[in-house]
Amino acid sequence: MSVVNTVLLILTLFFALIALYQYKLIKDFNKSQELMEKIKEKLYQTSEKVLMTENEDEIYSIVLNTAVDLIPNGTNGSILVMDEDENFHFKVVRGFHEDLHDLVLKKEEVYLNSVNKFKETAIIENPRKFDEVNTNAETINELRKRDALNIYCTISAPIYIDNKLIGLLNVDSSKPECRFTKKELNLMNLIKSELQIALKNAFAQNKLKYLANFDELTGVMNRRRFNKEFSIEMEKIKQEGKEFSLVMIDVDEFKAINDTYGHNFGDKVLKCFSSLIKSYISETDIIARLSGDEFVILFRNCIGDMAKERMDKITDIISSKKINGINISFSHGICEVRDFDNITAEEAIVLADTKMYSCKRSKRI
Structure with a gap:
């Protein structure tokens, strides 16, 4: 074979290898693009599910399942939420x-705190060893009893909403041969970023839904939600012969309390007042804040002496409590509603309100 033919053969093989390498690069790129499209689609579906879900635990479950499903070799996982005590x-x-x-981990027992103060995602190559060294003996025993130490590698990511740390997202592998790499870490960061946005939107949306139905200060139903529930109860009276007592409540001398001690103290009074009442009514009953210091209770299947006895008990409880050394009292009026009374919702409210103001006037005599 001549030198020229040899050179041509070498060049042909060289360019063939280049072409083959380029083909592999293009194939890997296309495969990577397909994977990224699948990931994006999965994250989009997750975001949609999260926005449609109101229960907080379900939201976190959706987020966790998505992360475990998308991280190669991920088998287990957890989301931990940080409380006010960190x-x-x-x-x-x-x-x-x-x-x-049931278990609680102190901030100092968390891996991300020790390696980067929760600044970024990290791989824990031997999570069991870290836990055994950094976690107290009692917690380790509890983790061992629950078979929670049988993992060989973990990717842990901090979850931030509005620049505030709210928790951790962990994806674990129970495969002895598994070692997460930079590739999985980058994927985790992509997943985390998208899921943080989904969580933020879901929490904001659920807060709006909550505020549409509940009073932000006291946590009891607001007027809008109560009117809806009240209409349902009125309909049950007609269709099922149900009965209930409607109680209108007004805190005594509340304006004087605000003027004397300030609005912050007034807010504290309303919160404590509603909390006390809520703790002494049954789960089937309703308490709502209508406006200012005006509240309403709906006692289901409770009329006559039974409703009066309940209110007498609540009155005794409130009068026995002091808020910053101040005694609080209230006035109330009860309206019984039965199927044969032929009374409208508006008439029931007016009647209870009238009785409440009559009670208030009697205290001034």
């Missing part, structure tokens, strides 16, 4: 016993 609680888990929810 302790971490297991909110949702996958692949672990549900009673992990």
Whole structure:
């Protein structure tokens, strides 16, 4: 073979190798693009699910399942939520016993705190060893009893909403041969970023839904929600012969309390007042804040002496409590509503309101 033919053969092989390498690059790129499209589609579906869900635990479960499903070799996972004392609680888990929810980790026992103060996602190559060294003996025993230490590698990501740390997202692998790499870490960061946006939107949306139905200060129903529930109860009277008592309530001398001690103290009075009442009515009853210091209670299947006895008990409880050394009292009026009374919702409210103001006037005599 001549030198020229040899050179041509070498060049042909060289360019063939280049073409083959380029083909592999293009193939890997296309495969990577297809994977990214699948990931984006999965994250989009997750965001849609999260926005349609009101229950907080379900929202976190959707987020966790998405992360575990998308991270190669991910088998288990957990989301821990940080409380006001900076302790971490297991909110949702996958692949672990549900009673992990009972455990609490101190901030100092969390891996991300020790390696980067929760600044970024990190790989824990031997999570069991870290836990055994950094977690107190009692917690380790509890984790061991729940088979929660049988993991060989973990990717842990901090969850931030509005620049505030709210918790941790962990994806674990129970495969002995598994070692997460930079590739999985980058994927986790992509997933985390998208899921943080979904969580933020869901929480904002659910807060709006909450505020549409509940009073932000006291946490009891607001007027809008109560009117809806009241209409339902009125309909039940007609159709099912149900009965209930409607109680209108007004805190005595509330304006004087605000003027004397300030509006912050007035807010505290309303919160404590509504909380006390809520703790002494049954779960089937309703309490709502209508406006200012005006509240309403709806006692289901309760009329006559029974309703009066309940209100007498609540009156005794309120009068026995002091808020910053101040005694609080209230006036109330009861209207019984039965199927044969032929009374409208508006008439029932006016009647209870009239009795309440009559009670208030009698205290001034």
